[in-house]
Each structure stands twice: as structure tokens, then as C-alpha cells.
Amino acid sequence: MDSITNLSTFIMAGILLNLTPGQDTFYILGRSISQGRKAGIFSVLGISTGALLHITASAFGLSAILMISTLIFSAIKYVGAGYLVYLGIKMFFNQKGNLNVRPDAVNSKIKYSAIYRQGILTNILNPKVALFFLSFLPQFIIPTQTKGPLPFLFLGSIFLTTGTIWCLIVAIFSSYVPDMLRRKASIMRILEKVCGGLFVFLGFKLAFNKN
Numbered sequence: 001m002d003s004i005t006n007l008s009t010f011i012m013a014g015i016l017l018n019l020t021p022g023q024d025t026f027y028i029l030g031r032s033i034s035q036g037r038k039a040g041i042f043s044v045l046g047i048s049t050g051a052l053l054h055i056t057a058s059a060f061g062l063s064a065i066l067m068i069s070t071l072i073f074s075a076i077k078y079v080g081a082g083y084l085v086y087l088g089i090k091m092f093f094n095q096k097g098n099l100n101v102r103p104d105a106v107n108s109k110i111k112y113s114a115i116y117r118q119g120i121l122t123n124i125l126n127p128k129v130a131l132f133f134l135s136f137l138p139q140f141i142i143p144t145q146t147k148g149p150l151p152f153l154f155l156g157s158i159f160l161t162t163g164t165i166w167c168l169i170v171a172i173f174s175s176y177v178p179d180m181l182r183r184k185a186s187i188m189r190i191l192e193k194v195c196g197g198l199f200v201f202l203g204f205k206l207a208f209n210k211n
Helices: 007-019 023-035 037-068 070-092 112-124 127-140 150-174 178-183 185-207
Strands: none
Touching: 007 127, 007 150, 023 037, 023 112, 023 150, 037 112, 037 127, 037 150, 070 127, 070 185, 127 150
């Protein structure tokens, strides 16, 4: 697709972001550890649905802005660059290491439809997710060559696919080996720092990108 640039970088950044634990990861871990593999899978499906809504809204919103003015779109890219640098620095210097899972109490009768709905709400009510897509997707779009929301949806679908695969892996394995996950907290912190450094790089790359 001619309007997309640095696709390999996008895929790498997306995978690193997916590997970095966040609010969605904690939700999946809590469900899987406390209520089993099936509950974890339903929580993943809910979160992925929420992410799909974010991606769709961002794609159509950004494409609409681009149709109005390439100048405004470029301004959004620069604001997004600043946000990514801020996010990366925050991730890199995070010392809390808050990877302790606080699972919900185990219920004798698990309502998987409720878990699915809560997964959706967990994702769509997180403003950081919307901000991320609004700042991340424009980095890899060439404004003068794009037509409509298709390039944004294409990138979003790639991110959603890799993220869903990773979350399913987390849900399945955490239902069996919660103790091992807790012992691997140091590895997760290293991944967070790597991802943070990459976001800082991407932010500065956008600021000096001529496209």
C-alpha cells in the first residue's frame, strides 16, 4: 500500500508494545489466574473488541481530518510525536515494577458474557488507548498519498492481530503457571524499557520525517 511507510518498524513497535504489560494485561492475568483459561480467553475477546472500536474510530477520524487539511493532520503527527516521546520516557524510567496481579474472587458460577463485556469496557474506557492510536497510526501514513481510512484500518488490523495472539498466549499460559509469571517480573521490566526506548526513537523520527 503506497500510502504506508516503515511497515516493518510499525510491526516491530506493535509487537513490543503488546509484550509490555499494561492495564489490559493485568485484567487478563487476573481473570485467567482466578477463574481459569476460558475466562481469560473471553476477557481477551472483549479487550480485542474494544481495541477494534478504538481503531475504527481513530481511522475514520484521522482520515476525515486529512480530507479537511493536511496541515492539521501534520500538526496531529507532531503532537503525537511528543506524546510518544513522553510515553517512552515514562516507560523507560518506570521503577514501580507493578506486576502483581490482584485477581477477582473465584465465583462458582462464572458468567462469560459478563467477562466479555467487562473486557470491552476495560479497553474502550481507557483514554490512553485512544491517545495511543491517534498518535501512533499517523506516523506510518504518507498524507499526500492516502485515500480514506483504509491505510489506518490496515495498520490497525495488524496491531490488533498481533495483540490478540499475544493476549491469548498470556491467558492460556497464566491459567497454568501463575507462579512462573510472577518470577519473570524482571524480564517484563526489561521489555518495558526496550519498548520505551523504541517509542522515544519513533517520536523523534516522526519530528524529523519529511513525509
